[in-house]
Amino acid sequence: MSERFQITRAAELASLSVFRQFISDCCAKFRVPDGTVFELKLAVDEACTNIIEHGYKGMDPGSIILSFRIESDRILVQITDFGHVFEPAEAPKPDIEAALEDRPLGGMGLFLIYKTMDNIDYQTSEDGNILTFTKYIKRETNP
Amino acid sequence: MEIHDRQADGVTILSLRGSIDAMTAPKITEFIQGQVSRGNIKLVADFSGVDYTSSAGLRVLLGAIKETRAQGGDLRLTGVQPDVLKVLNLSGFTNILKMFDTADAAVASYS
DSSP: OOEEEEEEEESSGGGHHHHHHHHHHHHHHTTOOHHHHHHHHHHHHHHHHHIIIIITTTSOOOEEEEEEEEOSSEEEEEEEEOSOOOOGGGSOOOOTTOOGGGOOSSOOHHHHHHHHOSEEEEEEETTEEEEEEEEEOOOOOOO | OEEEEEEETTEEEEEEEEEESTTTHHHHHHHHHHHHHTTOOEEEEEEEEEEEEOHHHHHHHHHHHHHHHHTTOEEEEEOOOHHHHHHHHHTTGGGTSOEESSHHHHHHTTO
């Protein structure tokens, strides 16, 4: 059994808080632990920021479709856009041990997605670019 | 995002309230650059009202720390909330910035 929710918004920075609120609202319906809610909001924010700032670069800004599906032990979040193809696995990895002066100002967003999500899948087709995050729900068991 | 500033013992305390993302981050950068251009390079950012940050907040902090330290100052944090601390920890930022439990302690660290 699973339930699914979806919203579509313009690919603009003002939509970021709407996407985060959508994740919070969906998670609240199913009493998802706070730490998991935060990680999902962060991963969605980072992915949508990349789409807004890079995916639609040089194009008319399009839309982002965000869907949330919850199953017994996991949450699947799907982000669909219609901009340039971006292969997450090919992005450079930041050095988080680097000294201050050696750290570039950007490049942390994707790293945070990989640190917080359990699985990341990216598919492109004529129906758009579809990024799917899987996050397992670790519920605290009552004594 | 709301930002207020006040002075204490030659240190500028910036109190931030709201969420930091790619939408709100430029306002904070602009505010900090305004302080630095007026010669206020000893900064304390009070994050007790910041409930969320994405990597956009990391970019703001890194830029501000680099800029102030290059001029002999710094940006130090206080009041960091658990979710924000998680982002700082994940990204290794806790190694490069100084954090304090209270704004008073952060101000005192400059003397």
